Amino acid sequence: MKTKAMVTVGILTCRAPDEQGRPFGPPTGFFEECCEAAAALDLRAVVFDATDVDAAQGTVSPATVEEGRWVECGPELWPAVIYDRAPVIDPAGARAADRTRNLFDRSGIPFVNPGSFVRLAVDKLEMHRRLADAGLALPHTGNLDAYALRAFLARYDHVYVKPRVGSLGTGVMEIVRTAGGRQVIRTLDATYETRGAGPAMDRIMALTAEARAEPMGCLVQQGISAEPAGERRFPRFDLRLLMQKNGQARWDLTGLAARVGQTSGPTTNLSNGARSEEAEPVLDALYGRLRRKEILRRAEEASFAACRLLDTELGPIGEVGLDIVPDLAGLPWIIEINARPGRNVFRRIARSADVPAPSRQRYGAIRRRSVARPFEYAKALAEIGISA
Ligand SMILES: Nc1ncnc2c1ncn2[C@@H]1O[C@H](COP(=O)(O)OP(=O)(O)OP(=O)(O)O)[C@@H](O)[C@H]1O
Numbered sequence: 001m002k003t004k005a006m007v008t009v010g011i012l013t014c015r016a017p018d019e020q021g022r023p024f025g026p027p028t029g030f031f032e033e034c035c036e037a038a039a040a041l042d043l044r045a046v047v048f049d050a051t052d053v054d055a056a057q058g059t060v061s062p063a064t065v066e067e068g069r070w071v072e073c074g075p076e077l078w079p080a081v082i083y084d085r086a087p088v089i090d091p092a093g094a095r096a097a098d099r100t101r102n103l104f105d106r107s108g109i110p111f112v113n114p115g116s117f118v119r120l121a122v123d124k125l126e127m128h129r130r131l132a133d134a135g136l137a138l139p140h141t142g143n144l145d146a147y148a149l150r151a152f153l154a155r156y157d158h159v160y161v162k163p164r165v166g167s168l169g170t171g172v173m174e175i176v177r178t179a180g181g182r183q184v185i186r187t188l189d190a191t192y193e194t195r196g197a198g199p200a201m202d203r204i205m206a207l208t209a210e211a212r213a214e215p216m217g218c219l220v221q222q223g224i225s226a227e228p229a230g231e232r233r234f235p236r237f238d239l240r241l242l243m244q245k246n247g248q249a250r251w252d253l254t255g256l257a258a259r260v261g262q263t264s265g266p267t268t269n270l271s272n273g274a275r276s277e278e279a280e281p282v283l284d285a286l287y288g289r290l291r292r293k294e295i296l297r298r299a300e301e302a303s304f305a306a307c308r309l310l311d312t313e314l315g316p317i318g319e320v321g322l323d324i325v326p327d328l329a330g331l332p333w334i335i336e337i338n339a340r341p342g343r344n345v346f347r348r349i350a351r352s353a354d355v356p357a358p359s360r361q362r363y364g365a366i367r368r369r370s371v372a373r374p375f376e377y378a379k380a381l382a383e384i385g386i387s388a
């Protein structure tokens with residue numbers, strides 16, 4: 001049979017039994033695209049969670065898309081390569097997913113992104129420590145306690161506080177010192193003003209009390225901004241760069257977009273209402289066309305350097321999403337490294353009514369490439385495995 005000779009790539013995730021027609025919950029549509037992209041590369045993608053794996057038998061009972069419909073398969077032998085999209089911190093699924101990660105890892109099955117990277121990226125402070133001292137532009141970052149907070153507020157006019165383990169901008173807080181010596185503290189829900197560092201510290205420590213009581217606590221970080229943070233003329237934004245290895249197992253910048261805040265809130269996560277836009281006009285408005293080109297070149301260079309460093313530190317990695325903010329001088333700083341990067345930034349532009357048709361098409365193609373890339377790379381990994 002034709003499928004038997006095909007290399008199978010297994011997508012490790014979490015099943016969502018209550019979601020009618022969506023066996024894996026919200027990412028089901030993405031996994032459908034994955035199955036189609038794999039098929040176009042003569043690969044077979046299957047999707048499963050930890051409970052589908054039989055460790056004793058060395059088999060898995062996954063689902064896949066055939067002729068546009070989800071079908072259950074197996075039991076069958078374990079996949080040749082794993083694409084890890086399973087939860088890492090969610091208490092319900094993370095522990096079981098971790099056991100499965102370890103099982104495949106011990107069996108020598110290659111991963112698009114190894115568990116060591118996926119786990120490390122969960123802790124923003126630990127990730128920062130691993131990349132520090134390698135010449136990358138990373139904002140000064142420390143563990144949040146009263147001592148560190150006092151030092152950061154004294155040293156920087158613009159400071160961020162956030163949970164070490166968090167996503168979607170949850171719990172992120174910005175503190176800006178104004179020319180009049182006041183501190184403006186912005187969370188996703190509210191803005192507070194205090195006069196002087198002492199009252200600001202009391203307020204920040206009170207607002208973070210719950211998050212600091214969590215096992216990993218919070219971090220404090222130098223704020224980066226394209227404009228003086230206290231006198232913005234433009235909405236805040238960051239750049240999302242998606243770096244992926246291609247079919248030759250070489251890094252490539254698949255695409256980039258700007259995420260532009262639509263409120264005065266401290267974050268630019270799409271989940272908090274930010275818009276996804278082409279980066280060029282956003283940067284042109286702030287820096288002019290010439291400097292825009294330089295900023296994008298440097299952001300790309302920084303992303304390549306970060307990916308090479310991660311490869312050296314953690315072993316081969318297949319894809320990385322980087323959140324980058326350029327400063328006043330146009331120097332791009334890496335704010336965050338994402339080990340399970342989303343692709344919504346590209347789809348949003350591809351589907352935006354405000355974007356000219358050629359750009360929509362361009363971002364549609366970037367989105368499709370971003371889905372296909374892990375499978376191109378998986379194919380290379382499988383071939384390396386076979387030749388070894
Ligand atoms: N040091 C900083 N300087 C400027 N802006 C920042 C800084 N830290 C965070 N931000 C803003 O807040 C947003 C969210 O922060 P961050 O990316 O660190 O966490 P997250 O988005 O919650 O995590 P994830 O991307 O894993 O969901 C960033 O996209 C950026 O807009």
Ligand SMILES: [Mg+2]
Pocket residue numbers: 323336
């Ligand atoms: Mg982020």
